[in-house]
Amino acid sequence: MLTGTVLRKQGGVYEVETAEGLRDAVLRGKLKRDDRSGDMVVVGDRVDMDREQAGTDAAWAIMRVHDRSTVLARRAPGKAPRAKVIAANLDQVLIVFAAANPAPHLRMLDRFLVIAADADIRPVIVVNKTDVSGEDEARRTFAPYVAAGYDVLFTAAKRGVGVEDVRGAICGCTSALAGPSGVGKSSLLNAVQPGLGLRVAEISEAVNKGRHTTVTAQLIPLECGGYVADTPGLRELGLWEIDRDQLQFYFPEFEALLGGCRYPTCTHVHEPGCAIQDAAAAGKLDAGRYESYRRMMTGEDEE
Structure with a gap:
């Protein structure tokens, strides 16, 4: 056994x-x-194997999968409701978005952050391609996430900007890089560990979306210690079995306001005397972030 x-x-x-x-x-x-779903064994799993003999060739068979400490999963594309596991046993997920080309889809980022919180996996936001938008503009766009208390790294992989910050974040632990297609995940990993040689592709000018260069997840051992999972780019991201009663706790900027509503069971969507709705209306909470919360609570955010 191995x-x-x-x-x-x-x-x-x-x-x-x-x-x-x-x-x-x-x-x-x-x-x-x-x-049947392909989720029984995924990258990051710890497994037990036994040797088989097939003629003169020695082969190995996976006999048991160890219990997973964490699971990063989303709703599988298509009409049939089921989970699609991305990776297992992660310490953190680096959620990579481009500052421009393609334009950042912040509502998708909010869903990523909720998925990470629900899975008890630490999120780190990486804003790549700041050389395209300009770093000042990138910082303005992602300012609500800094204000909410998330770790946000600003990078330009092709110019080497912020690469040391990413290396420092992933060395010594098990991480995944996740995000939309074309945001530069593979370019970042190539910059973090020169010689890795992951395939990259340019953005399609016709649709301003990335082409898939990573077609299946892979867990890469790092020279500085630890592992990082390079995952395929996503065109959509659906929530899977998120407890809506817990959703308010997955938005850290809400924390100071919880308990200040008129009704103890306030959903923060339609009730009068809601501290969170009032703060959003007064500009004390970011309007886009609150809209993400509202859409998740009402089930409108199901793309």
Whole structure:
């Protein structure tokens, strides 16, 4: 038996890092039967493997998946409601958006932050391509997130700006880089660890959206210690089984106002005497952030 960490999946073969080196493994038995959604084994999973003999070739089979400490998941695209697990056993997620080209979709960022909070995974916001928009403009755009208390890093990967900040954030822990297509996730990782050689692509000028260059998640061992998962770019991001009663606690700027509403069970959407609605109307809370909360609470934000 060997125990290891799943680094990537190619077809039906998993690359697993063990104390004895890299091993390729497949699923067997109940795991294979239950893996219809592809979420039974994902990057970051700790697994037990057993050796099989097939003729003269020695192969490995994954027999057990260890309990996951954290799970980063979203609603799978399509009409059938189910979760799509992105990665497991993460300490943090670096949520990467571009300052421009493509323009930042802040309501999607808000959904990312809620997903991370619900999964108890620390979020770090990375604003890349500040050389395109200008750093001052990027800081104005993302000022509400700084004010809310999030860690926000401003980078320009192609010019090396902020690369040391990203390296410092990911060394020594297990992280994932997630975000829309074309924001420069792979470029950032190439800059953090020169020689990595991840494939990158330019933005499509016709639609101002990125082309997918990372087609499957992979967990990359870092020379400075730890791991980082490079994940495929997302065109949409749906929430999966978020408890709406907990949603108010996933917006840190609400914290000081909670308990100040007229009704103890206030949803902060329609009730009179709501401290959060009043603060948003008075400009004390960012209007866009409050609108994200309102849409999530009412189910309007289901793209």
